[in-house]
Amino acid sequence: QEVKKHGKxxxxxxVTYKMGVYDITDFVESHPGGDKxxxxxxxxxxxxxxxxxxxxxxxxxxxxxxxxxxSLDPTEPAPVHAVDASDPFSTDPPRHPALIxxxxxxxxxxxxxxxxxxxxxxxxxxxxxxxxxxxxQTDLASHRVRIEGLGKGRKDIELSVDELKKRYKEHYVTSVxxxxxxxxxxxxxxxxxxxxxxxGYAISNAKWTGVRLRDxxxxxxxxxxxxxxxxxxLEGADVDPxxxxxxxxxxxxxxxxxxxxIAYSMNDEPIPSDHGFPLRCIVPGxxxxxxxxxxxxxxxxxxxxxxxxQQKDYRAFSPSVQHGDELDWNSVPSIQDxxxxxxxxxxxxGTTVDREDGTVDVAGYAWSGGxxxxxxxxxxxxxxxxxxxxxxxxxxxxxxxxxWAWTLFRASIPIPPGVDKMDMVVKATDRSxxxxxxxxxxxxNIRGLLHNAWHHVEVKxxx
Amino acid sequence: QEVKKHGKxxxxxxVTYKMGVYDITDFVESHPGGDKxxxxxxxxxxxxxxxxxxxxxxxxxxxxxxxxxxSLDPTEPAPVHAVDASDPFSTDPPRHPALIxxxxxxxxxxxxxxxxxxxxxxxxxxxxxxxxxxxxQTDLASHRVRIEGLGKGRKDIELSVDELKKRYKEHYVTSVxxxxxxxxxxxxxxxxxxxxxxxGYAISNAKWTGVRLRDxxxxxxxxxxxxxxxxxxLEGADVDPxxxxxxxxxxxxxxxxxxxxIAYSMNDEPIPSDHGFPLRCIVPGxxxxxxxxxxxxxxxxxxxxxxxxQQKDYRAFSPSVQHGDELDWNSVPSIQDxxxxxxxxxxxxGTTVDREDGTVDVAGYAWSGGxxxxxxxxxxxxxxxxxxxxxxxxxxxxxxxxxWAWTLFRASIPIPPGVDKMDMVVKATDRSxxxxxxxxxxxxNIRGLLHNAWHHVEVKxxx
Numbered sequence: 001q002e003v004k005k006h007g008k009x010x011x012x013x014x015v016t017y018k019m020g021v022y023d024i025t026d027f028v029e030s031h032p033g034g035d036k037x038x039x040x041x042x043x044x045x046x047x048x049x050x051x052x053x054x055x056x057x058x059x060x061x062x063x064x065x066x067x068x069x070x071s072l073d074p075t076e077p078a079p080v081h082a083v084d085a086s087d088p089f090s091t092d093p094p095r096h097p098a099l100i101x102x103x104x105x106x107x108x109x110x111x112x113x114x115x116x117x118x119x120x121x122x123x124x125x126x127x128x129x130x131x132x133x134x135x136x137q138t139d140l141a142s143h144r145v146r147i148e149g150l151g152k153g154r155k156d157i158e159l160s161v162d163e164l165k166k167r168y169k170e171h172y173v174t175s176v177x178x179x180x181x182x183x184x185x186x187x188x189x190x191x192x193x194x195x196x197x198x199x200g201y202a203i204s205n206a207k208w209t210g211v212r213l214r215d216x217x218x219x220x221x222x223x224x225x226x227x228x229x230x231x232x233x234l235e236g237a238d239v240d241p242x243x244x245x246x247x248x249x250x251x252x253x254x255x256x257x258x259x260x261x262i263a264y265s266m267n268d269e270p271i272p273s274d275h276g277f278p279l280r281c282i283v284p285g286x287x288x289x290x291x292x293x294x295x296x297x298x299x300x301x302x303x304x305x306x307x308x309x310q311q312k313d314y315r316a317f318s319p320s321v322q323h324g325d326e327l328d329w330n331s332v333p334s335i336q337d338x339x340x341x342x343x344x345x346x347x348x349x350g351t352t353v354d355r356e357d358g359t360v361d362v363a364g365y366a367w368s369g370g371x372x373x374x375x376x377x378x379x380x381x382x383x384x385x386x387x388x389x390x391x392x393x394x395x396x397x398x399x400x401x402x403x404w405a406w407t408l409f410r411a412s413i414p415i416p417p418g419v420d421k422m423d424m425v426v427k428a429t430d431r432s433x434x435x436x437x438x439x440x441x442x443x444x445n446i447r448g449l450l451h452n453a454w455h456h457v458e459v460k461x462x463x
Numbered sequence: 464q465e466v467k468k469h470g471k472x473x474x475x476x477x478v479t480y481k482m483g484v485y486d487i488t489d490f491v492e493s494h495p496g497g498d499k500x501x502x503x504x505x506x507x508x509x510x511x512x513x514x515x516x517x518x519x520x521x522x523x524x525x526x527x528x529x530x531x532x533x534s535l536d537p538t539e540p541a542p543v544h545a546v547d548a549s550d551p552f553s554t555d556p557p558r559h560p561a562l563i564x565x566x567x568x569x570x571x572x573x574x575x576x577x578x579x580x581x582x583x584x585x586x587x588x589x590x591x592x593x594x595x596x597x598x599x600q601t602d603l604a605s606h607r608v609r610i611e612g613l614g615k616g617r618k619d620i621e622l623s624v625d626e627l628k629k630r631y632k633e634h635y636v637t638s639v640x641x642x643x644x645x646x647x648x649x650x651x652x653x654x655x656x657x658x659x660x661x662x663g664y665a666i667s668n669a670k671w672t673g674v675r676l677r678d679x680x681x682x683x684x685x686x687x688x689x690x691x692x693x694x695x696x697l698e699g700a701d702v703d704p705x706x707x708x709x710x711x712x713x714x715x716x717x718x719x720x721x722x723x724x725i726a727y728s729m730n731d732e733p734i735p736s737d738h739g740f741p742l743r744c745i746v747p748g749x750x751x752x753x754x755x756x757x758x759x760x761x762x763x764x765x766x767x768x769x770x771x772x773q774q775k776d777y778r779a780f781s782p783s784v785q786h787g788d789e790l791d792w793n794s795v796p797s798i799q800d801x802x803x804x805x806x807x808x809x810x811x812x813g814t815t816v817d818r819e820d821g822t823v824d825v826a827g828y829a830w831s832g833g834x835x836x837x838x839x840x841x842x843x844x845x846x847x848x849x850x851x852x853x854x855x856x857x858x859x860x861x862x863x864x865x866x867w868a869w870t871l872f873r874a875s876i877p878i879p880p881g882v883d884k885m886d887m888v889v890k891a892t893d894r895s896x897x898x899x900x901x902x903x904x905x906x907x908n909i910r911g912l913l914h915n916a917w918h919h920v921e922v923k924x925x926x
Contacts, residue, residue: 251864316896318841320850333838333863337895369895370833375796378781384904387783400796401714427905432800432832433779433913434897435906441847442890442917443898450896454905 001076007042014069015045022067036114039098047096051115051123088134088241093273096125102196106131107274110201113345117363117408120393121174122204124267129274130179130202132246132309136237136294140270140278143237145262147220149229149300154221161264161278167219168211173259174395175284175404176367177291178203180314180335183343184448186455190440192323193448200343200455203365205406208282210263213298214256222300224256233305234281237294245297247307248290250283250336252300259284259371259404262295284404285370287335289314310334316449323446335450338369340436342377342409342428343455352460353422359412360459362390366407366428373400373431374407381413383423384438384454388413390426400431415461424457464539470505477532478508485530499577502561510559514578514586551597551704556736559588565659569594570737573664576808580826580871583856584637585667587730592737593642593665595709595772599700599757603733603741606700608725610683612692612763617684624727624741630682631674636722637858638747638867639830640754641666643777643798646806647911649918653903655786656911663806663918666828668869671745673726676761677719685763687719696768697744700757708760710770711753713746713799715763722747722834722867725758747867748833750798752777773797779912786909798913801832803899805840805872805891806918815923822875823922825853829870829891836863836894837870844876846886847901847917851876853889863894878924887920 003021006014013025015037022045024037031037040048049055084090089105099109109129111122122128144158159167179202181195188197213232218224232255236246254260261282264271271277276293283291289309304310315332344364347353353360360381366374374394378387390411398405413424427436437443440453466484469477476488478500485508487500494500503511512518547553552568562572572592574585585591607621622630642665644658651660676695681687695718699709717723724745727734734740739756746754752772767773778795807827810816816823823844829837837857841850853874861868876887890899900906900916 253864318839318850318852320841320852333894335896337835339895339897372800376781378783378905387781387905389781389783401716431796432802432897433798434802434895435900437898438901438905442841442850442901 003072004042008038010042013038013041015040016043016072017045017049017064019072019074020064020068021070021072022064023069024067027067039112043097047125048098051118051125091137092135095129095274098126099129100199100201102198106133107135108196110199111204113199113201113348116201116345116365117410120395120405120408121206121267124206124269124272124275127204127206127266127275128177128179128202130288131238131274133238133240135273136239138237138273138277138294143278143296145279145295145298147216147298150220150222151226151300157220159216164211164216164262164279165264168215170209171212171258171261172207172209173261173282173284173404174205174207174398175259175282176203176205176406177288178338178341178367180287180289180449182341183451183455186453187440187444187448187451191444193444193446195448201345203341203367203406206266207268208261208263208280209265209268210261210279210282212258213260213262213281214258216262217256217300228302229300230302231304233297233299233301233307234290234292234295235297235299235307236276236292237296246292246309247305248292248310249301249305249307250286250290254283254286254336259402285337287314287338287369290336304334313447314449316443316447317445319442319444321446325446327446338367339450339452340366340368340372340428340430340434341452342366342426342436344424344426344457347457347459349457350460352462353415355415355461355463357415359414360422360424361410361412362424362426362457363408363410364426364455366392366409368428368430368434371402371404372434373398373403374428375400375431375433377407377409377426377428379409379411379413380425381416381422383456384425403431419461421458421460424459425454427454466535467505471501473505476501476504478503478506479535480508480512480527482535482537483527483531484533484535485527486532487530490530502575506560510588511561514581514588554600555598558592558737561589562592563662563664565661569596570598571659573662574667576662576664576811579664579808579828580873583858583868583871584669584730587669587732587735587738590667590669590729590738591640591642591665593751594701594737596701596703598736599702601700601736601740601757606741606759608742608758608761610679610761613683613685614689614763620683622679627674627679627725628727631678633672634675634721634724635670635672636724636745636747636867637668637670637861638722638745639666639668639869640751641801641804641830643750643752643912644910645804646914646918649916650903650907650911650914654907656907656909658911664808666804666830666869669729670731671724671726671743672728672731673724673742673745675721676723676725676744677721679725680719680763691765692763693765694767696760696762696764696770697753697755697758698760698762698770699739699755700759709755709772710768711755711773712764712768712770713749713753717746717749717799722865748800750777750801750832753799767797776910777912779906779908779910782905782907784909788909790909801830802913802915803829803831803835803891803893803897804915805829805889805899807887807889807920810920810922812920813923815925816878818878818924818926820878822877823885823887824873824875825887825889825920826871826873827889827918829855829872831891831893831897834865834867835897836861836866837891838863838894838896840870840872840889840891842872842874842876843888844879844885846919847888866894882924884921884923887922888917890917
């Protein structure tokens with residue numbers, strides 16, 4: 001309780017590590033990434049250090065002990081995560097304190113942009129979370145995925161995680177999940193939209209390991225060229241108050257592509273509760289809403305999933321459809337492949353930079369759907385008049401025609417002489433030479449989906 | 464010679480049909496599409512009427528005879544298409560007079576936009592022509608396509624058109640060919656670029672019939688999953704003065720896709736000389752430069768084609784690469800899939816419309832590469848502030864995930880009160896929700912390739 005009073009902005013800032021309490025106030029100024037340690041001020045530094053192995057050395061421990069101001073009281077009870085039977089969200093798992101919470105119930109949170117560039121594969125604890133419903137209580141041993149609609153004379157089948165692992169070859173893919181509403185807050189600056197106000201970090205990149213949906217279906221007798229099968233429905237264990245599960249569908253041809261997995265591992269660990277334990281369908285190149293978590297059902301069909309989330313959401317209307325208009329959901333197709341996207345993670349808008357630094361260091365991510373690799377990322381110091389090419393970090397195992405992972409970019413942009421602020425812009429180009437629109441004028445839609453206009457960050461220049 | 468004096472703009476305008484000479488001056492005003500018949504003024508109407516079967520009726524002939532003013536002199540020799548051995552272009556075929564010639568040698572011409580909307584499949588005579596070299600003199604009986612690089616122990620093979628037809632199943636695809644430089648003239652309005660100044664009609668759509676490249680290669684022993692084959696080189700019979708043929712390549716995976724054809728028919732006729740007689744490789748969804756005409760060679764390889772046209776052209780640089788910079792061709796990938804595109808065909812810029820008409824009728828095309836279907840086309844009367852959805856005409860046999868044909872759009876845009884001109888804009892959205900950039904600012908490139916910013920047409924409103 002005492003520690004909590006010494007949070008970010010307090011006169012003296014404390015953190016705890018195990019049972020020790022440390023005053024980091026004087027240290028922050030000199031620490032590389034001092035702003036990051038401030039995220040832990042007033043609480044435990046342990047979950048942050050878990051992300052950075054370089055802290056677990058004797059030298060670091062010695063420095064830390066030099067800042068010690070006391071110890072936690074072992075008799076003070078740890079805060080209890082109470083289960084409240086009247087609150088369906090009370091069994092949700094604990095989360096990393098650095099996540100930027102957009103909505104607590106259902107839990108929706110962005111990766112903190114300041115930590116996003118530290119890892120090509122987003123650590124599981126920092127992977128953005130987009131839940132539509134309470135996290136279901138699943139069990140590794142008893143969980144089953146049911147396969148339906150296999151065709152005449154073929155019975156439905158239920159497979160456990162163990163059976164999937166035993167029967168099919170293991171594959172992995174490093175692949176992005178991005179929410180259809182990512183950067184909605186940015187689109188709202190153009191004109192009001194409805195939905196969770198994601199800033200631009202409802203996107204993460206992980207290594208997913210599992211079995212190919214294709215291998216499972218072919219083994220169960222499905223012909224990859226069967227033209228009567230058009231869509232594959234997916235359902236999760238998460239249910240709404242009426243008992244209806246979350247559902248979505250993907251085109252059959254995509255479902256039969258080698259990159260689509262029934263995954264059981266995320267970054268070489270069992271998939272965490274928030275991300276679909278024990279099974280998630282990973283559909284690289286496609287919007288997150290189709291990558292169904294807590295997977296319980298795969299159904300072959302000649303039509304799209306009738307689920308609300310397939311039929312009445314995740315479709316981007318024309319800018320001509322205004323608030324108050326009746327929404328003709330059938331007039332627009334369900335979102336599958338994502339269009340090209342990029343955004344800055346660093347610096348934050350409003351940051352002040354010294355003119356004598358000469359340059360502004362910028363960094364962020366770029367990604368496009370459908371496996372279309374990023375062929376360049378360009379940044380502008382002046383609102384788009386001039387452009388510089390950024391350095392790109394990509395998955396060396398993926399090529400430009402099958403790039404499921406994101407591209408991280410970094411650049412040092414020269415500070416033009418005489419300016420007191422810079423309107424920095426980023427835009428990317430994909431393998432099909434698709435680019436991002438300059439503004440939301442042509443893509444604004446009432447639900448604020450798929451905002452991918454040029455991302456701007458303004459910094460101040462100090463003499 | 465007398466007829467030639469009565470061309471467009473003359474006091475009395477004449478056309479010929481077979482041996483008859485007709486004065487169409489009074490007729491033009493009342494004829495639907497009177498502006499189109501003017502294209503024939505001072506010459507033969509025959510090639511135009513060949514495009515419109517509805518003219519070949521007794522009624523029309525009767526109307527025509529009423530306008531007869533004389534007959535051609537049968538003793539006057541027809542103009543001779545002289546073959547000049549010193550001019551490699553002198554054996555080029557005759558062309559339809561309506562084509563808008565951009566460059567005579569090598570021949571490059573756009574489809575006239577005023578005729579573009581009359582047919583979903585562009586008539587062969589009006590299909591845009593993009594030749595890099597003189598049209599080669601090919602012969603149906605002796606033409607061969609050679610297949611090389613089939614792998615260890617497999618000999619190269621040469622196939623005639625007859626052998627292709629006999630050995631493999633016939634398939635067809637309705638598919639667009641678009642020049643990588645289409646709309647370059649429009650990009651030049653933003654900033655100077657280098658290349659042929661295509662306005663926006665270096666794009667056409669035809670039905671192509673032939674055999675699947677996939678079927679040929681599999682029959683010759685190629686494994687579709689062979690990971691050592693990365694690219695398929697294509698060469699044509701057209702050669703430069705040093706004897707080097709036109710060449711290009713496409714990724715092996717694309718080459719093995721069912722839509723890729725070795726075509727011998729275009730709109731159910733033998734492919735005309737200008738378009739690749741007798742064989743053209745049709746690669747739906749990909750830039751025209753890879754759809755090699757007069758096909759003589761298919762070569763499997765682990766690298767891209769070394770051809771100039773693959774390595775040193777048809778790559779779009781960043782806007783940061785300026786005139787005078789050394790071009791690092793290896794820094795940008797060769798163009799394959801085309802990004803999303805749309806443009807008006809009607810009305811022409813500068814057209815005057817009566818306010819009392821209430822609306823302006825607009826029409827044009829939209830298309831995207833990679834088989835990504837057009838999901839909507841929107842038009843704006845006011846530079847992009849407000850949008851209306853246009854009606855779309857699409858190939859009923861193609862779906863949004865495999866749409867190789869174009870989309871023709873039509874809309875009647877209300878004339879806003881009080882305006883004396885309208886800045887009309889069109890933009891399209893494809894199945895991956897990719898859209899067009901608003902201006903050339905982010906896509907301008909020194910070679911003026913892949914211009915797909917919003918297309919504007921300005922009309923005047925007359926009270």
